[in-house]
Amino acid sequence: MVKSPNQVFFCPEESQFYAQCLEKMVLSQSHTTDPIVEFGAGDGSPVIRALLNSSFEGVVQGFELNFEASQLAKLRIEQYGLGAYYQIHNACFFSNAPANARYLIANPPYLPAPDNQLYMPSLHGGDDGALVTKQLLAQGCEQVMLMISAYSNPVDTVDFALQQGYEVADFMVTPLKFGYYSCEPKVRDSIAKLKCKRQAFFSERIYFLAGVLFRQKSAATVCLSEEFLKVMTAL
Template identity: 55%
Template sequence: MKNIFFCPDESNFYSNCLENLVLRNCQKSECVVEFGSGDGSPVINSLLRNKFDGVIHGFELNTSAWKAANLTIDEYNLGHKYIIHNSCLFESSQPEAEYLVANPPYLPAPDKEIYMPLLFGGIDGATVTNELLSLGYDNVLLLVSSYSNPESTIAHAKSNGYRVTNFIVLPLKFGYYSSEPKVKNHIEELRKNKMAFYSGDYYFLAGVLFQKSQESRVDLSNQLAQVMTSL
């Protein structure tokens, strides 16, 4: 469906990041909050492959995606592990949780008039990502794009007390949404100002675990910045 985000490569990558950076680290019945669940497939696929026994509360504004997600959740009897609310996380009573996870909207554009307005990430693509890092969760897993002002996100995370404790990077080809002329031209302008980094038709997408815990002195922020700006 055209009104539901569809990019198998990106969804599979998000699912792998969830498994390797979040679910496998959960030792008890943790609560996880997800911003922008879409059709739910990344989380559903992760839950089917892991023994996670906590609860994931998803928030999804797109009613079509929310309905599609719930059909699949019911099909696999995952209703006790994955509950998706048809509302905006920022405007809702936020559940207490050990983790916040998201593949947030990160398309940069001059305005929301793009193929799928819910994918609009602000003028530089980092607006929603940075807002999520302002909510105060101790552990935050986000997908960060190299063409969406990644250095601003790393700096914003640091200013909010986060360290980058782990990350996974995937080279991706510009897809249907990012290749829209209005979006692609805007990304080209951002590159001139060193706010977007890509090479030819490829950019980097990173699954990044930001943590506030003082237990670990590991901080991979500089390494992440070097990778994301290397294209």
């Protein structure tokens, strides 16, 4: 089953990094039966890769609106025999996710643009790219692991998370080249405007993508917010 990049999100480098972040910061740290909900499961490959490399024994409930992507994810889950650990729902996360979910993971849409008339409309993250990320942080889950782009207003995103009662508990960062989706003229124009307002950070060819674990504040939490932002705003 082959789909074009306009039907199903396709970026091997980003998907592999998301999987690494899930394995290190979520699956290896969670109790063996803690359920996890996922916003935007896509083709399922990041979670599948992470599950295959971990001893996690709970269940990941993935929500994906794109029918083609959800069907591809279900096929791959079946091929790897992971049906007991990863379940895909072709439904809206915000309307159907369990209200009492403690753990949330996502690689949310983060392309900044004035509208969603893009190569792939579902990747639109609002004017500054942080709209959906903030919506997920507002759900109130105990722990939230999100992918955050340095060109999508990361400083304001962290400030919003702090206001919601979170702290940065852990993070991983990788450099990525601008690709098929982020090189669309409308997106690059929005990114350039954000940079002028110190809301986007990147060099001519690369930007930083981070996997960030937000955790509700507690006496035992070591906050890494300042360290994280120092890395993300370095370019």
